[in-house]
Amino acid sequence: MHHSPDQGIIDNIMEYQFRDIERKWQERWKDQGTYRVTNDPGRPKCYVLDMFPYPSGAGLHVGHPLGYIASDIYSRYKRLKGFNVLHPMGYDSFGLPAEQYAIEHGIPPAVSTENNIRNFRAQLDRIGFCYDWSREVRTSDASYYRWTQWIFLELFGSWFDRQAGKARRIAELTAIFEQEGNASYVCPGDRTLRFSAAEWISFDARRREDILMDYRLAYCGYGEVNWCEALGTVLANDEVVNGVSERGGHPVVRKKLRQWYLRITEYADRLLEGLQTVEFSESMKEMQSNWIGKSYGAEIDFKLKGGDAHIRVYTTRPDTIFGVDFLVIAPEHPLVPHLITDSHRTTAEAYLEYVNSRSERERMAEKKISGAFTGSHCLHPFTGQPIPVWISEYVLAGYGTGAIMAVPCGDERDHKFAQHFGLPVTNIIGSYYDGTEANPTKDAVLQHSDFLDGMVMRDAMAVVLDRLEAEGCGKRHVNYKMRDAAFSRQRYWGEPFPIVWKDGIAVPLPADQLPVELPPLDELHPGPGGEGPLANLPDWKHYEGGVREVNTMPGYAGSSWYFLRYMDPGNDAEFCSRAASDYWGQVDIYVGGTEHAVGHLLYSRMWTKVLFDLGHIGFDEPFRRLVNQGKIxxxxxxxxxxxxxxxxxxxxxxxxxxxxxxxxxxxxxxxxxxxxxxxxxxxxxxxxxxxxxxxxxxxxxxxxxKMSKRYHNVVNPDEVVERYGADTFRMYEMFLGPVEQDKPWDTKGIEGVHRFLKKLWRMFMHEERGLIVSQESPTDAEWKALYKMIRKIEEDTERFSFNTSVSQFMIGLNELYDLKCQKISILEQFLIVLSPYAPHMCEELWQATGHSGSILDQPWPAVEERYLVETSKAYPVAVNGRTRMEMTISLQATQAEVEAIVLADPSVQKWLEGKTPKKVVYVPNRMINIVV
RNA sequence: GCCCCGGUGGUGGAAUCGGUAGACACGCAGGACUUAAAAUCCUGUUCGCCGCAACGCGAGUGCGGGUUCGACCCCCGCCCGGGGCACCA
Structure with missing residues (x-):
C-alpha cells in the first residue's frame, strides 16, 4: 500500500517522509513568524493578492486552492528575488447563505460563520501557504465594517463634478448653489431640475436635502425588486422561477421599494479609461466595457397624434429614421397609461399584467415575441406620418429612455416583432434587405429616406443629427448601458447603514459614533413592508429622535476596499494610513475567478477612484495586473x-x-x-x-x-494532502495545465509529480547511507543543465505559466540524474528555485545539507550565461516545407555557407531529385528550408 | 439572441515571435531487481502502410477554403463544447 509512518520503521528516516516533514516546518514557520511582513519603505514592495473567499459551510474542494497556490508560488518567488511581499488572506464573511442557514437551522450567522472560518483555515494551513495571518481581515468584524461604514459616509458626503471629472464634497456643492444655483452642474438624479441661487436659499431643509440626495454618490431612491408577498421578503433574480418563488412556489411581483444606490454611472468614463492602464486580459476588459456599454446616438422626440405629449426614444442609428415603422415602449414606461386607448384596453392591460408577473431575468431570457398595441399613434418628426405605438417586454425601462423607434429592415428584434404582428416593413436599404431577415449594415445607400436619399448610411448619421438638432426634435446623446448599483438589501447579515432618518431626511452619524454594530437577533423574520429583520428591533431602530436605516449593505460593500485594509489592518484611527497605502500602493497581481469580472471588480475600482478623488489614497486603479484562474x-x-x-x-x-x-x-x-x-x-x-x-x-x-456534492465528484484537498503531501499537491495542481484554463481534476496523474519529489529526495539521501551529496566542483554540463532550467523557471514563473515550469523541473532533474550529479553546489541552487513550489521538502533538505537559516530568504541564483552559450545547432532541413533530415551547422554560418553545406549533402541531393533549388530559406537558430 | 473562451495522441497538456507538432507527465506494453509484492530502474508508445525490426513512405492539431518558402498559430466560411449576459435598440 501507500507509505505510512505508522509502521514505525525508524531506520527509514532517510526516506521521504512528507507527513513528518510538512508538520515540522508548518509548526516552525508559525512559531518563528516566518511570514510576518512589515511596512518597510526602504525595501522594494510587491503586493500579491487572492480574492478572499466567502467561508461557505461546504469547505474547500480541490478547485479552490488553484489560484491560491499560484499566487503563493509567485509570492515566494518574489521574496527570493528580494522583494518585501505583502501576501494576505481574509474572509468575505457577510452574506446570504449564513442567513439562510440561520433561518433553517437556528444557528446565528455569527456562530456558523466562525465555525466555517475555522474549517477553512485548517484546510488552508495544510497546504503550506505563506500568508501573513496577522493581517487577516473579516468583513463581518465590527473593527472592519466600521470603516466600510465610514467609506459609505464619504460616498454619501460626495458628489461627482462632471466638469472636473472627479468627486467633491457636498459642502462645496451647497456653496456653489448659494452662489449660482445649479445651472452649471446638471443634476444627475433629475436632468430637468434647474434653480437659481435665490431659489436655493428659499428652499426649506427638506427640499434642499431631497435635491442634494439627487447629487450624492451614495443616495436613496426607489427601485423595482422581486417582491414575494407570501414570504414577506425580496427575492434575488435566481430565487424566482416561472414567476413564483423557488422556495414554496409563491407568486412574485415587481414592486417599487426604497433602496440605496451608488452613483457608479458618474464614473462610467473613468472606469472605461482606467482599463487602458491595467493589465487585465483582453476578454476581461471587453466584458467590463460591454457592461459599461457606452454608445453614441440620439434622443428623438415623437409627438403624440392628437395630444401635447411626446415619446422620447434613444437610438444609435438615427440614420435609419425613415425606416421607422412603429415605436415600442417598455411596459413600465410612465406614459403607458395615457397611451392605451379604450378600444385596446383589455388586451393591453392583460399584457401588462402578464409582464408584471415575470422577473427581469425571465424577461431577458424570453425568446418568444410578445407585445400589445396601445391604440395610439405618434407622428414621424420629418414626414408627419402616423406611427403605431406598441408595448413589449423586449424594451427595458431602465435602458435609454425606455422607448425605441423600431426599424425592422435594419434590426433583428424589430424585424421579428414586425413579422409576428404582421406589421409592414419599409425598406430603406435596397438590395441589402432581402425581405426575410434584417440587415444591420451601415454601408447601404439610403432609399425612401427623403433628404438622406442617396447617402451612405454611415455618412448620413451626421446629416440627420444636425437636422434633428436644428429642428429641435432631437439631439445627440451619449448613453450608458450600466445602471447605478443597488446598495441596500432587506437582510440581516450585512453592514448596518450609519444613517438615521429624521423627518424624512437621511442624517449621517458622525464618524466618532462608528461602528454601528449589528445587534444580535435570535429570529430572522422579515420586517413589515419588505424591510429587513432589523426592523423587528424597536429598541435598536429608534435612535436619537429618529429611526435608523434598517436595511443592510450588499455583499460587495466589504469587498470593495479590503485590499487597502490589509496594508494597515490594526489601525483604529483610520481605514488605512496614507503612509501604508503610499508604500504598498496598487495590488501588483490580483488572482481570482472570472465570476467577479463585472460586479466586484467594477465596484472596487469605483471605490478606489472615489477614495483617490477625496485625497485618501494616491492611486485610482486598485489592481495593476489581474490573473483569472480557471475552474477545476x-x-x-x-x-x-x-x-x-x-x-x-x-x-x-x-x-x-x-x-x-x-x-x-x-x-x-x-x-x-x-x-x-x-x-x-x-x-x-x-x-x-x-x-x-x-x-x-x-x-x-x-x-x-461542475465539482459538486450532488454529482458525487468532489475531491477534498485534505485527502490528497494526507496521501501525497502538500508539496506534491501544490505541484500537481500547477502541473494540471495553465492556471487560466478550466480543466478537469483527475487524481491519477498525481503519481508523476510525487515520483519527481521522491527522485529529488534520493539525489540527496540514500536509504541506508543517509546524506550522499558531494563537495566536488560541477562539470560544465552540470552547470548548463542547472542554468538552463533556472532561466526557464524564472521566465515561466513571471508569466504565471506554472505547468511548464513544473515540467522544466522534471527535465532538469532528469538531466542531472543522467549526469549522476550529486554535487552540493548544483543541488542547493536547485532547492532554492524549487522552494516556492515545494517549500516543505526544500526547507528540510536545505537544513539537512548543513545550511543555517531558512531557504525562504536565500537570494535567487544568478544564471551564468557562459555555460549556456551554444556554438552549433542541429537544424531541421526541410524540402518544400517538409522536414526531411537534421544537419548540425555552426551558429555563425552565413546564408551562403549554409547553402553550400546543405546543397552538398548527398541526402539533400536525393530529395532534390536533380531539380535546381529556387532558393534556400535560412533562419539562424531556427530552421532551413529548400524551395524547389 | 448577443458576447467571451476553447477544440492537439488512450488521458492532462507542450510548442512564449509564423519555423523539427506531440515536450513533460499519466496510462498502457515489455523487461530488470524481488520468494512475492511495493518501491525503483530500463525500453517502447500519434495513426496507417511496406509480413517483423531497421530504414522508409503517407496522413495528421474539430471541418472546408485561403495567405506563405513554411500555418496548431494569421484571414474567410462552418461544426462542436464550455462560460457569461442587463434582448442594450
Missing part, C-alpha cells in the same frame, strides 16, 4: 442501471439496453473501474445490485461537470 471541474463517474431492474451494465455494453444513469461517488472508482463491493454498500437500495461486466470489470462512463 469534476470528472463524474456514471453507472448505468437497466431500467426497472437492479442490474447495472458496464459502459461499453450499455447501448444494448435502455438504462438510467446513476452518479457514482468518485472515491469508489479506480480510473473508470468500479469497486462493485463498495458500490453495493454505498446505499441500502444498491445492496442487491448485480453487474454485467466487460473484460471481467465494471467500467463507468465519465463526464466533466
Amino acid at each position: 471541474g469534476g470528472d463524474s463517474r456514471i453507472a448505468y442501471r437497466i431500467r426497472g431492474t437492479h442490474q447495472f451494465v458496464s459502459a461499453g455494453l450499455k447501448d444494448a439496453y435502455e438504462t438510467d444513469e446513476i452518479h457514482v461517488d468518485v472515491s469508489m472508482v479506480d480510473g473508470v473501474v468500479l469497486d462493485t463491493e463498495a458500490f453495493r454498500n454505498w446505499r441500502p437500495d444498491l445492496l442487491d445490485a448485480t453487474f454485467l461486466l466487460e473484460d471481467g470489470v465494471y467500467r463507468c462512463g465519465n463526464r466533466l461537470e
Whole structure:
C-alpha cells in the first residue's frame, strides 16, 4: 500500500517522509513568524493578492486552492528575488447563505460563520501557504465594517463634478448653489431640475436635502425588486422561477421599494479609461466595457397624434429614421397609461399584467415575441406620418429612455416583432434587405429616406443629427448601458447603514459614533413592508429622535476596499494610513475567478477612484495586473442501471439496453473501474445490485461537470494532502495545465509529480547511507543543465505559466540524474528555485545539507550565461516545407555557407531529385528550408 | 439572441515571435531487481502502410477554403463544447 509512518520503521528516516516533514516546518514557520511582513519603505514592495473567499459551510474542494497556490508560488518567488511581499488572506464573511442557514437551522450567522472560518483555515494551513495571518481581515468584524461604514459616509458626503471629472464634497456643492444655483452642474438624479441661487436659499431643509440626495454618490431612491408577498421578503433574480418563488412556489411581483444606490454611472468614463492602464486580459476588459456599454446616438422626440405629449426614444442609428415603422415602449414606461386607448384596453392591460408577473431575468431570457398595441399613434418628426405605438417586454425601462423607434429592415428584434404582428416593413436599404431577415449594415445607400436619399448610411448619421438638432426634435446623446448599483438589501447579515432618518431626511452619524454594530437577533423574520429583520428591533431602530436605516449593505460593500485594509489592518484611527497605502500602493497581481469580472471588480475600482478623488489614497486603479484562474471541474463517474431492474451494465455494453444513469461517488472508482463491493454498500437500495461486466470489470462512463456534492465528484484537498503531501499537491495542481484554463481534476496523474519529489529526495539521501551529496566542483554540463532550467523557471514563473515550469523541473532533474550529479553546489541552487513550489521538502533538505537559516530568504541564483552559450545547432532541413533530415551547422554560418553545406549533402541531393533549388530559406537558430 | 473562451495522441497538456507538432507527465506494453509484492530502474508508445525490426513512405492539431518558402498559430466560411449576459435598440 501507500507509505505510512505508522509502521514505525525508524531506520527509514532517510526516506521521504512528507507527513513528518510538512508538520515540522508548518509548526516552525508559525512559531518563528516566518511570514510576518512589515511596512518597510526602504525595501522594494510587491503586493500579491487572492480574492478572499466567502467561508461557505461546504469547505474547500480541490478547485479552490488553484489560484491560491499560484499566487503563493509567485509570492515566494518574489521574496527570493528580494522583494518585501505583502501576501494576505481574509474572509468575505457577510452574506446570504449564513442567513439562510440561520433561518433553517437556528444557528446565528455569527456562530456558523466562525465555525466555517475555522474549517477553512485548517484546510488552508495544510497546504503550506505563506500568508501573513496577522493581517487577516473579516468583513463581518465590527473593527472592519466600521470603516466600510465610514467609506459609505464619504460616498454619501460626495458628489461627482462632471466638469472636473472627479468627486467633491457636498459642502462645496451647497456653496456653489448659494452662489449660482445649479445651472452649471446638471443634476444627475433629475436632468430637468434647474434653480437659481435665490431659489436655493428659499428652499426649506427638506427640499434642499431631497435635491442634494439627487447629487450624492451614495443616495436613496426607489427601485423595482422581486417582491414575494407570501414570504414577506425580496427575492434575488435566481430565487424566482416561472414567476413564483423557488422556495414554496409563491407568486412574485415587481414592486417599487426604497433602496440605496451608488452613483457608479458618474464614473462610467473613468472606469472605461482606467482599463487602458491595467493589465487585465483582453476578454476581461471587453466584458467590463460591454457592461459599461457606452454608445453614441440620439434622443428623438415623437409627438403624440392628437395630444401635447411626446415619446422620447434613444437610438444609435438615427440614420435609419425613415425606416421607422412603429415605436415600442417598455411596459413600465410612465406614459403607458395615457397611451392605451379604450378600444385596446383589455388586451393591453392583460399584457401588462402578464409582464408584471415575470422577473427581469425571465424577461431577458424570453425568446418568444410578445407585445400589445396601445391604440395610439405618434407622428414621424420629418414626414408627419402616423406611427403605431406598441408595448413589449423586449424594451427595458431602465435602458435609454425606455422607448425605441423600431426599424425592422435594419434590426433583428424589430424585424421579428414586425413579422409576428404582421406589421409592414419599409425598406430603406435596397438590395441589402432581402425581405426575410434584417440587415444591420451601415454601408447601404439610403432609399425612401427623403433628404438622406442617396447617402451612405454611415455618412448620413451626421446629416440627420444636425437636422434633428436644428429642428429641435432631437439631439445627440451619449448613453450608458450600466445602471447605478443597488446598495441596500432587506437582510440581516450585512453592514448596518450609519444613517438615521429624521423627518424624512437621511442624517449621517458622525464618524466618532462608528461602528454601528449589528445587534444580535435570535429570529430572522422579515420586517413589515419588505424591510429587513432589523426592523423587528424597536429598541435598536429608534435612535436619537429618529429611526435608523434598517436595511443592510450588499455583499460587495466589504469587498470593495479590503485590499487597502490589509496594508494597515490594526489601525483604529483610520481605514488605512496614507503612509501604508503610499508604500504598498496598487495590488501588483490580483488572482481570482472570472465570476467577479463585472460586479466586484467594477465596484472596487469605483471605490478606489472615489477614495483617490477625496485625497485618501494616491492611486485610482486598485489592481495593476489581474490573473483569472480557471475552474477545476469534476470528472463524474456514471453507472448505468437497466431500467426497472437492479442490474447495472458496464459502459461499453450499455447501448444494448435502455438504462438510467446513476452518479457514482468518485472515491469508489479506480480510473473508470468500479469497486462493485463498495458500490453495493454505498446505499441500502444498491445492496442487491448485480453487474454485467466487460473484460471481467465494471467500467463507468465519465463526464466533466461542475465539482459538486450532488454529482458525487468532489475531491477534498485534505485527502490528497494526507496521501501525497502538500508539496506534491501544490505541484500537481500547477502541473494540471495553465492556471487560466478550466480543466478537469483527475487524481491519477498525481503519481508523476510525487515520483519527481521522491527522485529529488534520493539525489540527496540514500536509504541506508543517509546524506550522499558531494563537495566536488560541477562539470560544465552540470552547470548548463542547472542554468538552463533556472532561466526557464524564472521566465515561466513571471508569466504565471506554472505547468511548464513544473515540467522544466522534471527535465532538469532528469538531466542531472543522467549526469549522476550529486554535487552540493548544483543541488542547493536547485532547492532554492524549487522552494516556492515545494517549500516543505526544500526547507528540510536545505537544513539537512548543513545550511543555517531558512531557504525562504536565500537570494535567487544568478544564471551564468557562459555555460549556456551554444556554438552549433542541429537544424531541421526541410524540402518544400517538409522536414526531411537534421544537419548540425555552426551558429555563425552565413546564408551562403549554409547553402553550400546543405546543397552538398548527398541526402539533400536525393530529395532534390536533380531539380535546381529556387532558393534556400535560412533562419539562424531556427530552421532551413529548400524551395524547389 | 448577443458576447467571451476553447477544440492537439488512450488521458492532462507542450510548442512564449509564423519555423523539427506531440515536450513533460499519466496510462498502457515489455523487461530488470524481488520468494512475492511495493518501491525503483530500463525500453517502447500519434495513426496507417511496406509480413517483423531497421530504414522508409503517407496522413495528421474539430471541418472546408485561403495567405506563405513554411500555418496548431494569421484571414474567410462552418461544426462542436464550455462560460457569461442587463434582448442594450
